[in-house]
Amino acid sequence: xxxxxxxxxxxxxxxxxxxxxxxxxxxxxxxxxxxxxxxxxxxxxxxxxxxxxxxxxxxxxxxxxxxxxxxxxxxxxxxxxxxxxxxxxxxxxxxxxxxxxxxxxxxxxxxxxxxxxxxx
Amino acid sequence: xxxxxxxxxxxxxxxxxxxxxxxxxxxxxxxxxxxxxxxxxxxxxxxxxxxxxxxxxxxxxxxxxxxxxxxxxxxxxxxxxxxxxxxxxxxxxxxxxxxxxxxxxxx
Numbered sequence: 432x433x434x435x436x437x438x439x440x441x442x443x444x445x446x447x448x449x450x451x452x453x454x455x456x457x458x459x460x461x462x463x464x465x466x467x468x469x470x471x472x473x474x475x476x477x478x479x480x481x482x483x484x485x486x487x488x489x490x491x492x493x494x495x496x497x498x499x500x501x502x503x504x505x506x507x508x509x510x511x512x513x514x515x516x517x518x519x520x521x522x523x524x525x526x527x528x529x530x531x532x533x534x535x536x537x538x539x540x541x542x543x544x545x546x547x548x549x550x551x
Numbered sequence: 552x553x554x555x556x557x558x559x560x561x562x563x564x565x566x567x568x569x570x571x572x573x574x575x576x577x578x579x580x581x582x583x584x585x586x587x588x589x590x591x592x593x594x595x596x597x598x599x600x601x602x603x604x605x606x607x608x609x610x611x612x613x614x615x616x617x618x619x620x621x622x623x624x625x626x627x628x629x630x631x632x633x634x635x636x637x638x639x640x641x642x643x644x645x646x647x648x649x650x651x652x653x654x655x656x657x658x
Contacts, residue, residue, distance in 0.1 A: 476587075476595065476638055478647040491646040492552075525594055535601035536642035537585040541594035 433458040435526050435542035443520075443549050449513040453526030453542060454506070460484070461504055464529035466538060467511045469522040477522075481529055482509055516549045523547075553577050553641050557650035563658040570626040572653045574639035579619045583643040586615055586624045589652075590635045598637075599624065629655070 439451035453465070467479040480490035482500045490498050494513070502509040513520060523546050527538040554577035564570050574584065582602040587595035597606045599615040602622060612627040626633055634657055639650040 475651050476640070476649040478640075478649070489645055493646070530600075531642070535583060535585075535604075536647065537597060537600040537640070538587075538595070539597050539600075539606065541596070544594050 433528055433540045435528065435540060437524060437526050437542045437545040439545060439547070441546060441548060443516055443547060444551050445517055445549055446515055449511070449516050449520060449524075449547055449549075451511045451524055451526075451545065451547070452508050453510070454508050455528070456507070458528070459504075460502055460507055460509055464531045464536075465502070465509045466527045466529045467500060468525045468527055468538065469520075470525070470544075471519075471522045479511065479513075479524075481531075484532070518549050521547065521549045552646055553580060553644060553648055555639055555641055555648050555650040557637075557639055557653045559653060560651065561654040561656060563656045564629050565658045566629055566631055568629045568658075570629050570633075570655060572624045572637055572639075572655075574617075574622045574624070574650050576620045576622075576641055576643075580641045580643035582618055583641055584615070584617065584622045585640045585642060586613075587638045587640065588633075588635045589638065595638060626655075 434456045436454045443449045464481045466481040497514045499512040523544040525544045526542045528540040556575045558573045586599040589595040603615045636652045636654045
């Protein structure tokens with residue numbers, strides 16, 4: 432059974448960089464795609480971007496200038512960095528396994544999510 | 552970006568009711584439409600992918616249909632554990648986008 436667990440600071444100051452890591456167990460990040468998705472409190476879901484099994488990335492254009500997603504196969508982890516954060520970046524951040532190689536693209540396994548608050 | 556619009560935004564229903572949620576895309580997305588269920592404080596759960604394929608382990612009372620721009624999620628007989636918020640999501644183009652959600656509440 433694939434399991435994902437987000438980790439990182441729960442509080443980030445405005446203008447600083449949000450950094451989160453997703454640790455994957457029960458499967459290798461060298462297979463599939465892996466995504467970050469966020470949800471502001473009480474609001475809907477927003478796809479941030481993904482990284483493929485080969486390390487190529489795709490980002491939401493609305494965040495592209497501030498986002499970096501990277502992978503570490505030795506630790507079976509992938510990470511999110513979001514720079515120059517503001518209060519609008521306050522959200523629950525989810526990591527998710529993404530099916531999409533040669534077929535439909537969808538998020539089939541999710542982490543439990545981690546709340547990141549941007550505040551001084 | 553492709554805009555996804557769900558209707559209704561919320562609904563009240565009773566156990567045993569047949570429930571239908573609609574999702575409309577701002578342009579054709581072929582069959583690249585997925586549905587998720589989210590309960591309070593929990594991560595979303597995949598129900599249906601590629602319009603009508605039921606994810607493993609999901610009860611058969613959930614079904615999906617549609618193509619192009621108009622899609623539906625149907626719950627044939629609502630169960631107590633189905634009270635939740637449902638989201639559609641298109642995977643036709645980047646950025647992948649979600650509908651605003653439909654909250655299913657107890658009547």
